[in-house]
Amino acid sequence: MLKILDRIWRAFGNGLFLTLIGVGGSLLALTVFPLIALTIRDPERRSCRIQGVIHHSFRLYCRAIHWMRIADVVMEGRERLKDLGGVLIVANHPSLLDVVMIMSMVPKVQCVVKAGLWRNPFFRLTVEGAGYIRNDLAPEALMAACVGSLRAGKNLIVFPEGTRTVAGRPLKFQRGFANIATLAEADVQLIHISCAPPILHKGNPWWRVPPTRTRFHLRVGERLDIRPFMSYRFRSVAARKLVERLEHLYSDELAHGRSGVTIEAADHLGPEAGRSVA
Numbered sequence: 721m722l723k724i725l726d727r728i729w730r731a732f733g734n735g736l737f738l739t740l741i742g743v744g745g746s747l748l749a750l751t752v753f754p755l756i757a758l759t760i761r762d763p764e765r766r767s768c769r770i771q772g773v774i775h776h777s778f779r780l781y782c783r784a785i786h787w788m789r790i791a792d793v794v795m796e797g798r799e800r801l802k803d804l805g806g807v808l809i810v811a812n813h814p815s816l817l818d819v820v821m822i823m824s825m826v827p828k829v830q831c832v833v834k835a836g837l838w839r840n841p842f843f844r845l846t847v848e849g850a851g852y853i854r855n856d857l858a859p860e861a862l863m864a865a866c867v868g869s870l871r872a873g874k875n876l877i878v879f880p881e882g883t884r885t886v887a888g889r890p891l892k893f894q895r896g897f898a899n900i901a902t903l904a905e906a907d908v909q910l911i912h913i914s915c916a917p918p919i920l921h922k923g924n925p926w927w928r929v930p931p932t933r934t935r936f937h938l939r940v941g942e943r944l945d946i947r948p949f950m951s952y953r954f955r956s957v958a959a960r961k962l963v964e965r966l967e968h969l970y971s972d973e974l975a976h977g978r979s980g981v982t983i984e985a986a987d988h989l990g991p992e993a994g995r996s997v998a
Contacts, residue, residue: 723931726789730929733790734919737781738926741820744777746842753845767851771828774850778824791919791933797940798825804909806873807943808901811911812891812970813879816920818913821938822877825911830869831877832862863900870904880966884922891974893967898959901946908962910941912973941969 752773760766786793801809804826811822823829835856837843847854851874853865869876878900880893901908914937915921917930944965952958 730790731927734926749842749846770850775827778820782824792935794937800940801826804875806870806906807875807909808906809877809909812913813881814885814915829875866900867904870906886922891967891970893963895959895963898962902955902958907946908944912939912941
């Protein structure tokens, strides 16, 4: 009976926390963000302040998920992300909550978001004020916006798969992130995410939860120096080599059960020093 009640609670929690993203974002857009816009005229300072509010809100969000036992959330090496500047943050993408968890780890970061949010009166001030990049720009304009952001010293989150990871399929990275990194000559910070047993993954409805509580584990990996890749004569070759390097690194993680959405991954996550919850 307790197991059944726990499973019902976790399904309810999934729906509650997905709803909170929309409701909480709307409340911030109606209260806090207008005050920031009125009191801070400088666009750069304003975007940094809004990004800071989003960061702290998502930290609280992840802690609540953990405290309410909807899922376990473990973050390893988060302190290495504090002073990032002009870095492309790359991660695998096993669940809907990946971007929320990454933004809870990085104080100031940008991302590419759906254009529909600019048409939503509740979210327009949020995404525009935070300096996020809309995804309906022409390909050249989207690339220029991403590269310009990195060259200006801002961090940018990218999921190189282009969609959520599909369990059991080999990783296939799009080349867009590598083109951005090589054009901007930006270092690449890797984050490895495991989600076991899988939840909120591709093709799975929010209310369908596994028999046991999910464990999200985010591990800050190595930071790739872009300079060795820039030594190739052609940028297209540099981008291809960068894609190959990351596919190899993430595939190796999956092979050892440390990243992705495989159920077996949970068995490999023993206690480690340097971990923290949200």
